[in-house]
Amino acid sequence: MKLVAISGSNVGTKTRTVMEHVTQTVIVQDPDVEATLVDLAEVDMVFSDGRNFTEYTGDTGRVTRALMDADAIIIGTPIFQASIPATLKNIFDLLPVNAFRDKVVAMVATAGSAKHYLIPQQQLQPILTYMKAQVVQPYVFVEEKDLLRKQIVNTDVIARLDRLVEDTLVLTQTYASIREAKDAAYGF
Amino acid sequence: MTAPTDHPEPVTSTEPVAHTESVNMMDHLGFSSGQGLQFGMYSLGDHLPNPADGSRVSAGERIREFIGYAQAAEDAGLDFISVGESHQQYFASQAHAVILGAIAQATSTIRIGSTSTILSTSDPVRVFENFSTIDHISGGRAELVAGRASRVGLFELLGYDLRDYEELFEEKFELLNRINREQKLSWRGQFRAPLNDAEVLPRPAQEPLPIWRAVGGAPTSAIKAGLAGVPMVMAHLGGTTSSFKPTVNAYREAARHQGFDPAALPIATAGFFHAAETSQEALRGLYPHINEGMKRTNGQGMPKQLFAQAVDPHSIVNLGSPQQIVEKMLHQHEVFGHQRYLGQMDFGGMPYDQVMKQIEIIGSEIIPALKKYTASPTPASALSASAANRHAAEEPAR
Numbered sequence: 001m002k003l004v005a006i007s008g009s010n011v012g013t014k015t016r017t018v019m020e021h022v023t024q025t026v027i028v029q030d031p032d033v034e035a036t037l038v039d040l041a042e043v044d045m046v047f048s049d050g051r052n053f054t055e056y057t058g059d060t061g062r063v064t065r066a067l068m069d070a071d072a073i074i075i076g077t078p079i080f081q082a083s084i085p086a087t088l089k090n091i092f093d094l095l096p097v098n099a100f101r102d103k104v105v106a107m108v109a110t111a112g113s114a115k116h117y118l119i120p121q122q123q124l125q126p127i128l129t130y131m132k133a134q135v136v137q138p139y140v141f142v143e144e145k146d147l148l149r150k151q152i153v154n155t156d157v158i159a160r161l162d163r164l165v166e167d168t169l170v171l172t173q174t175y176a177s178i179r180e181a182k183d184a185a186y187g188f
Numbered sequence: 189m190t191a192p193t194d195h196p197e198p199v200t201s202t203e204p205v206a207h208t209e210s211v212n213m214m215d216h217l218g219f220s221s222g223q224g225l226q227f228g229m230y231s232l233g234d235h236l237p238n239p240a241d242g243s244r245v246s247a248g249e250r251i252r253e254f255i256g257y258a259q260a261a262e263d264a265g266l267d268f269i270s271v272g273e274s275h276q277q278y279f280a281s282q283a284h285a286v287i288l289g290a291i292a293q294a295t296s297t298i299r300i301g302s303t304s305t306i307l308s309t310s311d312p313v314r315v316f317e318n319f320s321t322i323d324h325i326s327g328g329r330a331e332l333v334a335g336r337a338s339r340v341g342l343f344e345l346l347g348y349d350l351r352d353y354e355e356l357f358e359e360k361f362e363l364l365n366r367i368n369r370e371q372k373l374s375w376r377g378q379f380r381a382p383l384n385d386a387e388v389l390p391r392p393a394q395e396p397l398p399i400w401r402a403v404g405g406a407p408t409s410a411i412k413a414g415l416a417g418v419p420m421v422m423a424h425l426g427g428t429t430s431s432f433k434p435t436v437n438a439y440r441e442a443a444r445h446q447g448f449d450p451a452a453l454p455i456a457t458a459g460f461f462h463a464a465e466t467s468q469e470a471l472r473g474l475y476p477h478i479n480e481g482m483k484r485t486n487g488q489g490m491p492k493q494l495f496a497q498a499v500d501p502h503s504i505v506n507l508g509s510p511q512q513i514v515e516k517m518l519h520q521h522e523v524f525g526h527q528r529y530l531g532q533m534d535f536g537g538m539p540y541d542q543v544m545k546q547i548e549i550i551g552s553e554i555i556p557a558l559k560k561y562t563a564s565p566t567p568a569s570a571l572s573a574s575a576a577n578r579h580a581a582e583e584p585a586r
Contacts, residue, residue, distance in 0.1 A: 055341050068488070188475050188492070
């Protein structure tokens with residue numbers, strides 16, 4: 001199984017801190033999973049110009065291909081102006097409409113205020129379902145007070161992230177085996 | 189095959205020709221003669237490995253295969269053969285006009301076309317010169333289908349800016365059509381040097397050269413084809429036949445709106461074709477080629493769930509037993525009232541002998557049945573004739 005974790009912002013440390021922990025948790029829970037963390041602050045992405053994802057070069061080409069090859073994706077996003085950051089939206093714009101077909105996608109949000117709690121559900125999830133993702137229903141919402149100097153200091157957040165990773169892995173395996181059985185039944 | 193008997197006077201004006209003087213393309217292409225639905229074959233020019241064993245013929249062999257298809261298609265009684273232009277990896281038809289020239293020389297009756305010529309990244313003057321020449325080599329059998337490219341690598345390769353994607357095509361398509369209509373013209377635009385009372389030669393054997401616009405499934409570009417009053421080739425990967433009817437309606441409505449007679453404008457449909465003894469065998473025979481081929485050329489395969497729906501009688505994909513395919517095609521003809529179907533049967537490394545077998549089945553089993561149900565004994569208006577004839581005939585079981 002291939003899993004890509006995304007840290008969706010090009011500034012700040014909170015999302016990156018949480019997604020590093022998420023990636024480590026994946027490896028601890030299942031060492032056979034090929035897990036990669038893509039930090040959008042560290043890659044040089046061009047804006048989408050509508051071409052097919054296979055035709056981008058450089059970091060843009062590498063990141064889009066990694067996402068298209070993934071079986072599971074865990075998206076970490078900060079909340080900017082009551083929505084996802086432009087860097088993350090650009091990732092979706094770079095991909096085909098059915099990009100998340102046969103993929104399980106989970107959401108993690110970091111925010112300065114609890115008032116943003118519904119943003120992932122209202123702003124991010126509609127994009128994921130439009131792109132045909134099987135979305136992991138619960139998501140983890142991390143606040144500024146849960147973090148200190150690039151560490152998660154709230155053990156409850158760690159427990160919630162553990163459960164999210166487990167749900168993501170279990171659902172990915174489950175959907176894959178259902179699909180394999182279904183495809184085999186077609187007989188072609 | 190359809191050399192027009194009454195050529196319009198050569199037009200020397202630099203103004204666009206008024207619609208009333210435009211040629212009735214339905215008559216010009218011979219679709220009004222009551223011959224029924226035409227069957228054509230098209231290749232994108234892909235050069236992909238056979239998924240069964242991963243082997244791939246050489247580029248030279250692949251190019252000669254296109255010529256072989258054309259000869260076999262002609263022998264089997266197909267009406268049309270075409271090869272597309274593509275400049276990306278896994279394709280062998282970059283110089284598609286050269287291949288079409290070879291096909292013109294190797295055949296004598298089948299009509300020859302491009303599916304598609306990527307006009308956006310070529311000079312319409314050179315494109316016209318090429319196709320006019322193919323028209324002469326073939327004795328008036330050439331047709332051109334102009335498209336915008338579904339992949340954009342060629343913009344970089346050939347030195348064009350992707351930001352001009354829309355306008356490049358629209359400007360060049362308009363110019364190409366003017367060159368076709370006007371013996372001499374003056375023209376000024378954004379993407380090539382101006383033409384001053386220029387004569388683009390040779391003039392084609394057919395006056396005018398049949399020029400179609402390639403259209404995807406969505407109505408937007410069909411509307412553009414309708415507004416320009418040019419015939420359209422509508423391509424689809426899959427879906428329900430009736431879901432493409434709004435595209436056909438939008439095309440005809442746009443043409444009418446602009447003062448063209450929709451009954452004078454032919455429509456061709458294009459999509460995957462595969463015949464086998466049973467629909468299950470057809471699915472098995474085609475699926476790996478489509479799935480693996482699309483993975484390589486598009487980056488994403490086709491889900492089995494979606495592909496399995498191709499056996500439905502209402503699917504636009506002409507896959508199944510010859511009898512099932514005939515019934516589907518008649519259903520499509522009833523819905524669209526189109527004049528020509530183009531089957532893509534060589535995609536994804538389909539071995540040459542298997543493509544030959546498809547052509548043989550089309551000639552021996554499919555075309556005779558199609559003609560039986562769609563051809564009318566007396567020439568009449570093509571839009572209504574074939575449908576009326578079929579309504580009078582026994583309704584096919586489905």
